[in-house]
Amino acid sequence: MINLLKEVARGKRGARDLTYDEALEAADSILTLKATPAQIGAFFIAERIKMESVEELEAFVQIVRKYAERSPIQEGLDCAGPYDGRKSSFYATFPAAFLLAAAGVPVTLHGAASLPPKWGIGLHDVIRATGINPDELNAEKAALAAREAGVVYIPTEQWCPPLGKLRQIREELGMRTILNSAEKLIDFTHSPYLAFGVYHNTVFDRLSRLIIKLGYRKALIVQGAEGSEDLFIDRPTRAYVVENGEFHLRIYDPETLGLDTPVPEKEWTPAEQVAVAEAVLRGEADMAFANQVLLNAAARLELAEQVGSLEEGLYTCKALIDNGAALAVYNSWMDALLGAPRPA
Incomplete structure (x- = not known):
């Protein structure tokens, strides 16, 4: 998580968007609380400053879906x-x-x-x-x-x-x-x-x-x-x-x-x-x-x-x-x- 955090928190000029696979790793670390509270908070703030990419958003959606109860009880x-x-x-x-x-x-x-x-x-x-x-x-x-x-x-x-x-x-x-x-x-x-x-x-x-x-x-x-x-x-x-x-x-x-x-x-x-x-x-x-x-x-x-x-x-x-x-x-x-x- 520390290495991923460094990529998104390098500041306005140095920060980069994570790849889809990197964002999946970050999202999973956050949702499973493998990352520490300090790391999670820092990641959220860094993403807020940088603005999330489409790939990062997609990765977080897929991970919250992974840990959610989902069922096609009605499709509308x-x-x-x-x-x-x-x-x-x-x-x-x-x-x-x-x-x-x-x-x-x-x-x-x-x-x-x-x-x-x-x-x-x-x-x-x-x-x-x-x-x-x-x-x-x-x-x-x-x-x-x-x-x-x-x-x-x-x-x-x-x-x-x-x-x-x-x-x-x-x-x-x-x-x-x-x-x-x-x-x-x-x-x-x-x-x-x-x-x-x-x-x-x-x-x-x-x-x-x-x-x-x-x-x-x-x-x-x-x-x-x-x-x-x-x-x-x-x-x-x-x-x-x-x-x-x-x-x-x-x-x-x-x-x-x-x-x-x-x-x-x-x-x-x-x-x-x-x-x-x-x-x-x-x-x-x-x-x-x-x-x-x-x-x-x-x-x-x-x-x-x-x-x-x-x-x-x-x-x-x-x-x-x-x-x-x-x-x-x-x-x-x-x-x-x-x-x-x-x-x-």
């Missing part, structure tokens, strides 16, 4: 948002998952207790606020949720224990590391489609080339709300579509679809996230949040090749809200994971 869309959570935006990806499942596209969500650098409300917190203990969602419960509702939530550190063992180091560093990208690409259920959130448009090219290497059938890389995979509803969103070994820019502009809506300011808590999500599924939410869920669900239906256009996706999703199908999927999911029907 993987939604990969940042594990450091949110502070000021709505988790549209959560209710959108049930819309997609109602339309026949299984969805895999995943996350962990909040991490740096943002330390926001995580999807893990939102799941807990529904009354479900996310830390207890093992493979058996995931298979049950997939069978009953087509929506699975994976607690990443339970399904990939080495990441849990690295949490203290990441918390002490307080900054983004290469794991912030790698953990989002574990692909627990072997999904052919991917919606992936990023903070900065400078990473579009590198991540597109990485996703091609990882073999997804089709992916959407979104510069979304707080670095998430959620398209904005009050302004255009930049995204890259990755398909057939190629990638190109796509702008999603809600104004052209008649959906552009000012977003009200809210003091978000996990409970408030759940309350708004449930209101969307009942057809009773503020227009901004309802429209944001419709737009995101429609874009993902198009991504998963279930509809021929964004407009068709919007029409499909609106019908699934109006006829109660999306809410029924959500209730089935809750019943399956809570072990008893919810009160009427």
Whole structure:
């Protein structure tokens, strides 16, 4: 590990990218804790300064996948948002998952207790606020949720224990590391489609080339709300579509679809996230949040090749809200994971 560390930590002019095989060795040393905490921290900081190459990212993804529990319990869309959570935006990806499942596209969500650098409300917190203990969602419960509702939530550190063992180091560093990208690409259920959130448009090219290497059938890389995979509803969103070994820019502009809506300011808590999500599924939410869920669900239906256009996706999703199908999927999911029907 020391020799590999020397290569990435020689300073701005002297540092070099590791080869794929070298990065595999470094990743394995880190995930198995053969490297010391000091070496791991130094490597993460050096990579942060140098910026990870596509080969280094690919190697870390392959190693976290190696030590994770992965099973094709459902093959649909993987939604990969940042594990450091949110502070000021709505988790549209959560209710959108049930819309997609109602339309026949299984969805895999995943996350962990909040991490740096943002330390926001995580999807893990939102799941807990529904009354479900996310830390207890093992493979058996995931298979049950997939069978009953087509929506699975994976607690990443339970399904990939080495990441849990690295949490203290990441918390002490307080900054983004290469794991912030790698953990989002574990692909627990072997999904052919991917919606992936990023903070900065400078990473579009590198991540597109990485996703091609990882073999997804089709992916959407979104510069979304707080670095998430959620398209904005009050302004255009930049995204890259990755398909057939190629990638190109796509702008999603809600104004052209008649959906552009000012977003009200809210003091978000996990409970408030759940309350708004449930209101969307009942057809009773503020227009901004309802429209944001419709737009995101429609874009993902198009991504998963279930509809021929964004407009068709919007029409499909609106019908699934109006006829109660999306809410029924959500209730089935809750019943399956809570072990008893919810009160009427």
